[in-house]
Amino acid sequence: MIILLMLIPLSLMLLAVAIGSFVWAVRKGQFDDMETPAIDILREDRPFPPDAEHTEGRGHG
Amino acid sequence: MADAWTLGTAGSVHPIDALNVDCAVDAINQVGFETCYHCGEALPASPVLLDVDGSVKGFCCEGCLAAAQWIRSSDLGDYYRLRSAAGARVDVELSDLAVWDRDDVLADHASPVTGGLEITLLTDGMRCAACAWLIDRALQRVDGVLDVGANAVTGRIRLAWDPARVPLSSVLERLTFLGYRPYLASGAVQEREKLADRRRWLLRLGIAGLGAMQTMMLSEALYLDVNHHMALYTRDFFRWVTFLVCTPVVFYAGWPFLLGAWREWRERHPGMDTLVAGSTLLAYLASAVETVRGGEHVWYDAAAMFVFLLLCARMLEQRARRIASSQVDALARARPALAVRERPDGTRESVPLTALQVGDVACMAAGEAVPADGVLLDEQAMFEEALLTGESHPVAKAQGAPVFAGTVCHETPARIEITRVGSATRLSQLTRLVEQAQAHRPPLARVADRVGSGFVVALLIASVAVFIGWRIHDPSRAFEVTLSLLVISCPCALSLAVPAALAASHGALARLGVLSLRAEGLDSLARATDIVFDKTGTLTRIDPSIGEVQTFGGMSADEALAIAAGLERDSGHPIAAAFASVLTLRTASGLRVHAGQGLSGRVNGAEWRLGRGPFAANQDDDGRLWLGDGTTAVARFTLEERMRAEARVAVNALRELGLRLHLASGDAYGAVERLTRQLDIDDAHARQSSEDKLALVRKLQAEGRVVAMVGDGLNDAPVLAGADVSLAMGEGASLAQRAADMVLTAPSLLRIPAAVQLARRTQRIIRQNFAWAVGYNVLALPLAVMGQVTPSLAALGMALSSLMVTANALRLMRVSVPESSP
Numbered sequence: 001m002i003i004l005l006m007l008i009p010l011s012l013m014l015l016a017v018a019i020g021s022f023v024w025a026v027r028k029g030q031f032d033d034m035e036t037p038a039i040d041i042l043r044e045d046r047p048f049p050p051d052a053e054h055t056e057g058r059g060h061g
Numbered sequence: 062m063a064d065a066w067t068l069g070t071a072g073s074v075h076p077i078d079a080l081n082v083d084c085a086v087d088a089i090n091q092v093g094f095e096t097c098y099h100c101g102e103a104l105p106a107s108p109v110l111l112d113v114d115g116s117v118k119g120f121c122c123e124g125c126l127a128a129a130q131w132i133r134s135s136d137l138g139d140y141y142r143l144r145s146a147a148g149a150r151v152d153v154e155l156s157d158l159a160v161w162d163r164d165d166v167l168a169d170h171a172s173p174v175t176g177g178l179e180i181t182l183l184t185d186g187m188r189c190a191a192c193a194w195l196i197d198r199a200l201q202r203v204d205g206v207l208d209v210g211a212n213a214v215t216g217r218i219r220l221a222w223d224p225a226r227v228p229l230s231s232v233l234e235r236l237t238f239l240g241y242r243p244y245l246a247s248g249a250v251q252e253r254e255k256l257a258d259r260r261r262w263l264l265r266l267g268i269a270g271l272g273a274m275q276t277m278m279l280s281e282a283l284y285l286d287v288n289h290h291m292a293l294y295t296r297d298f299f300r301w302v303t304f305l306v307c308t309p310v311v312f313y314a315g316w317p318f319l320l321g322a323w324r325e326w327r328e329r330h331p332g333m334d335t336l337v338a339g340s341t342l343l344a345y346l347a348s349a350v351e352t353v354r355g356g357e358h359v360w361y362d363a364a365a366m367f368v369f370l371l372l373c374a375r376m377l378e379q380r381a382r383r384i385a386s387s388q389v390d391a392l393a394r395a396r397p398a399l400a401v402r403e404r405p406d407g408t409r410e411s412v413p414l415t416a417l418q419v420g421d422v423a424c425m426a427a428g429e430a431v432p433a434d435g436v437l438l439d440e441q442a443m444f445e446e447a448l449l450t451g452e453s454h455p456v457a458k459a460q461g462a463p464v465f466a467g468t469v470c471h472e473t474p475a476r477i478e479i480t481r482v483g484s485a486t487r488l489s490q491l492t493r494l495v496e497q498a499q500a501h502r503p504p505l506a507r508v509a510d511r512v513g514s515g516f517v518v519a520l521l522i523a524s525v526a527v528f529i530g531w532r533i534h535d536p537s538r539a540f541e542v543t544l545s546l547l548v549i550s551c552p553c554a555l556s557l558a559v560p561a562a563l564a565a566s567h568g569a570l571a572r573l574g575v576l577s578l579r580a581e582g583l584d585s586l587a588r589a590t591d592i593v594f595d596k597t598g599t600l601t602r603i604d605p606s607i608g609e610v611q612t613f614g615g616m617s618a619d620e621a622l623a624i625a626a627g628l629e630r631d632s633g634h635p636i637a638a639a640f641a642s643v644l645t646l647r648t649a650s651g652l653r654v655h656a657g658q659g660l661s662g663r664v665n666g667a668e669w670r671l672g673r674g675p676f677a678a679n680q681d682d683d684g685r686l687w688l689g690d691g692t693t694a695v696a697r698f699t700l701e702e703r704m705r706a707e708a709r710v711a712v713n714a715l716r717e718l719g720l721r722l723h724l725a726s727g728d729a730y731g732a733v734e735r736l737t738r739q740l741d742i743d744d745a746h747a748r749q750s751s752e753d754k755l756a757l758v759r760k761l762q763a764e765g766r767v768v769a770m771v772g773d774g775l776n777d778a779p780v781l782a783g784a785d786v787s788l789a790m791g792e793g794a795s796l797a798q799r800a801a802d803m804v805l806t807a808p809s810l811l812r813i814p815a816a817v818q819l820a821r822r823t824q825r826i827i828r829q830n831f832a833w834a835v836g837y838n839v840l841a842l843p844l845a846v847m848g849q850v851t852p853s854l855a856a857l858g859m860a861l862s863s864l865m866v867t868a869n870a871l872r873l874m875r876v877s878v879p880e881s882s883p
Contacts, residue, residue: 004295004298005298008298008299011275012275012302012305012306015271015272015306018271019267019268019271019272022264022267023264026260026263026264026267029260031260032210032212032256032260033193033210
């Protein structure tokens with residue numbers, strides 16, 4: 001049963017990491033739009049034509 | 062939605078001469094599947110053609126063609142592959158976007174970010190995720206744009222740009238150019254507040270989920286120790302760890318419930334939140350006490366699961382309503398409101414609506430809304446007052462006649478002298494009527510609240526009694542039995558019964574094309590006994606159709622119709638829609654629109670005129686449409702309102718559902734009479750003002766009837782607000798939509814009976830859920846009082862009963878969408 005003294009704090013640490021990463025993701029706006037990114041994988045990436053100087057945004061916010 | 066992919070002939074394009082193509086297109090048009098490649102609307106007689114990937118595609122206008130060409134040349138052609146709905150039609154004339162660069166607009170709606178400004182816009186053309194993708198890609202290439210985020214679900218675009226490098230108007234020009242018209246969202250502060258609020262809820266849900274999972278796992282270890290082999294210090298170690306994990310769930314994730322309970326206590330009105338917060342806190346605090354005492358049982362898992370399940374239910378409900386309300390925002394179409402004012406020297410300037418003063422002269426182009434009440438300065442003008450009065454025909458006004466804000470200037474530009482502005486206009490009076498009517502709604506007894514507060518009080522009294530009883534009978538078990546009683550009667554199922562069913566049916570309603578804006582609407586709709594219809598724009602379409610055709614001088618009616626249809630086809634004339642159903646191979650050349658008179662053009666080598674009597678055929682003006690060569694008449698068309706194709710089916714379906722039908726219209730007796738006969742409605746009222754309609758609804762309510770109202774216009778808004786439940790048409794006025802409980806986004810009346818059926822099913826499911834929850838409690842309470850139920854068994858029963866209730870509610874998600882006729 002002594003092993004529990006190590007395993008339980010370990011699981012609590014994992015829980016803290018999970019919650020921390022979830023909070024980070026929400027704050028970063030990862031969950032603001034659940035629809036649009038789904039179709040992004042369907043297109044082939046090609047370089048932008050030089051129609052205007054493209055400013056790198058953060059992508060989907 | 063017609064499929065735009067089956068068009069064109071694959072292979073190389075031969076130089077076909079234009080006439081042949083026209084005929085070919087016409088032939089396909091008669092089959093009825095030739096649509097614009099970009100926006101999916103029907104093609105005009107002479108479409109714009111472009112060779113796309115080796116096949117000829119037709120476009121309805123230069124705007125759509127330009128948009129498609131730009132999309133292809135920018136390597137964004139994937140848009141056409143990814144989209145699930147056709148794009149929006151592109152207006153060739155870009156609307157006046159300079160408004161967006163005004164400092165006062167930017168100050169109200171944009172907020173500073175690093176490197177520039179950020180603004181949230183609404184657009185009405187985003188149909189699917191591919192649109193959002195296209196907007197993202199297209200705007201990001203504009204020099205000076207820092208960041209774009211388009212969300213197809215809410216119809217919002219978040220745009221950050223650097224005003225020093227690019228004005229907002231030129232970014233929006235590209236947006237407009239692709240067929241998405243920008244509108245103002247509510248202020249930047251509210252937008253940010255909405256987003257922050259959503260994120261807070263999401264955080265709560267995530268923490269409740271993760272925490273409840275861990276709490277469950279740790280409790281499981283304690284539950285499995287049936288024979289008490291576990292050493293006491295191990296058991297207490299587990300309990301303290303559970304306490305640690307459970308605390309943030311109860312106090313952070315469950316905060317909204319605690320806050321709500323506090324409010325309910327302050328108002329002396331115990332309701333659902335009191336119940337939820339009370340049970341959670343009791344389970345949690347009792348467990349904490351037991352942990353300290355080293356008692357028999359802990360119930361941390363009950364508290365954590367409870368918070369998690371309820372948060373899920375609330376989130377579902379909120380999400381459904383948020384999507385609905387954001388779509389209605391997009392329907393409301395606020396623009397930086399401007400009017401054109403004429404200076405004393407005759408030059409014109411654009412000014413904000415608020416700057417208009419009594420005595421100013423305002424000018425409207427054809428098709429523009431009138432900015433304020435006033436009197437007409439021109440000789441003659443036509444105004445479309447359908448939304449304000451329900452009058453189906455445009456009203457001709459002479460010099461000096463009153464003109465109302467909110468009506469639309471028809472056919473010719475007009476100038477008015479302003480007599481009333483702001484809150485004095487007829488439009489504002491209607492808005493005030495709406496607010497009054499909403500304030501005097503018959504109070505709705507919330508069954509859940511009623512049951513809830515009764516239940517809470519009864520439960521508290523019962524547990525005190527049980528505690529005292531057991532103190533006398535067996536003091537050592539009194540505390541434990543009382544806790545079992547509280548856990549087992551923990552009204553999980555009871556409090557989930559309504560939100561779960563509502564969330565499921567809101568989702569189903571949205572799929573039906575009915576946006577539900579107020580939670581109570583569904584309940585009233587299920588109980589409705591009478592339904593009152595507005596006529597113009599609701600049972601009928603605003604655009605006219607051809608009724609009687611009289612011909613003179615030996616021309617056949619078909620021939621006359623064909624010529625008229627050829628003339629009207631590409632005119633963009635308001636009545637062109639009436640001739641859209643006439644199939645014709647004729648095309649007009651040299652088409653000219655004579656404002657306020659009609660059209661002239663050459664068809665088959667002959668010169669024709671179509672329009673008012675004096676202009677077209679040297680006849681008296683009798684309000685009908687004449688066809689002639691300017692001196693002799695060959696045909697006369699009577700235009701009448703078109704009943705919506707599905708009106709009869711919808712009305713019959715409503716009658717079968719046991720609803721009494723009424724018609725209240727602002728239109729003249731004749732038109733109302735005709736429609737009443739066609740649809741077989743028993744109770745019709747014509748020439749009704751907003752106040753008359755409201756009085757009719759009040760009279761019915763006084764007889765104890767529950768009244769549903771369906772309308773679309775500004776004049777219906779007060780009635781929509783005053784009826785027990787109201788549905789506004791999605792194509793109608795935004796004020797009407799704000800006053801209504803539900804908005805029909807699908808242009809089909811068939812959705813009304815479908816919504817009524819769904820509302821009744823929802824009510825049935827809610828009743829079943831209540832019956833189950835109450836039944837379970839009635840069964841379990843005596844057992845708990847007798848001391849026969851251990852708290853762990855109580856917690857299991859509670860979870861199972863919540864699952865039952867949720868599963869039952871999910872049955873509402875299955876809904877069949879009635880076919881809407883075009």
